[in-house]
Amino acid sequence: MKKTIIGKDVYYTLAWSPTYRYDKYEALRVMPELSGIISLMYINQSKIDDLIFYSCHRDGCRVGFKRFMDPDSTRYAEIIRELDLSRLYYKYTLVDEGSMQDVQDILYWLIRTYRPRFNESDFRDSQRFYDIYVNEVYRDKNDVVERIVGHRGY
Structure with missing residues (x-):
C-alpha cells in the first residue's frame, strides 16, 4: 500500500494479488503472514460478485483468513454457511504500513465502490x-515483488 496526502484528500494505491480459486490448503500456502485486506x-x-472485504490488520492474511473460514472458530458462521465454496475465489492486498484508520478508510472506499453482499x-x-x-493495481502470478530497505529505514 502506498499513501499520499494532498491537502485534505488522501490517495492510496493498493496492489492486489492475482485472483485464486478457493482451496483451503492452497490458500494457507499462498497467503502471506503480513497484514492486509482479503476479498472474497x-x-x-x-x-464478479463481490461477497466481502475482510481486514486482517492484527493477525495477518494467513491467520486471519484461516480464522474467518474455519466454521468451528469463526465469528462469521452465518456467512460461511451461505458461501458456495465450489464457486469461491479470493484475492488479497497487503496493508503492512499505516494505521488502523488507514485500513478503515480503504475498507470504506472498497465497500462504497463495490457494494459487497456481506459488508455493512x-x-x-x-x-x-x-x-x-x-488506485488499484493487479499483480500477475509471475510478478516478483521486491522491497529494499536500508539499515536506517529508507
Whole structure:
C-alpha cells in the first residue's frame, strides 16, 4: 500500500494479488503472514460478485483468513454457511504500513465502490480526510515483488 496526502484528500494505491480459486490448503500456502485486506468473490463468466472485504490488520492474511473460514472458530458462521465454496475465489492486498484508520478508510472506499453482499453498507470512514481516492493495481502470478530497505529505514 502506498499513501499520499494532498491537502485534505488522501490517495492510496493498493496492489492486489492475482485472483485464486478457493482451496483451503492452497490458500494457507499462498497467503502471506503480513497484514492486509482479503476479498472474497464469485466469478460468473466475466461478472464478479463481490461477497466481502475482510481486514486482517492484527493477525495477518494467513491467520486471519484461516480464522474467518474455519466454521468451528469463526465469528462469521452465518456467512460461511451461505458461501458456495465450489464457486469461491479470493484475492488479497497487503496493508503492512499505516494505521488502523488507514485500513478503515480503504475498507470504506472498497465497500462504497463495490457494494459487497456481506459488508455493512453503513460502514464509516475515519473522518480524517475530505475525500478518499484509491488506485488499484493487479499483480500477475509471475510478478516478483521486491522491497529494499536500508539499515536506517529508507
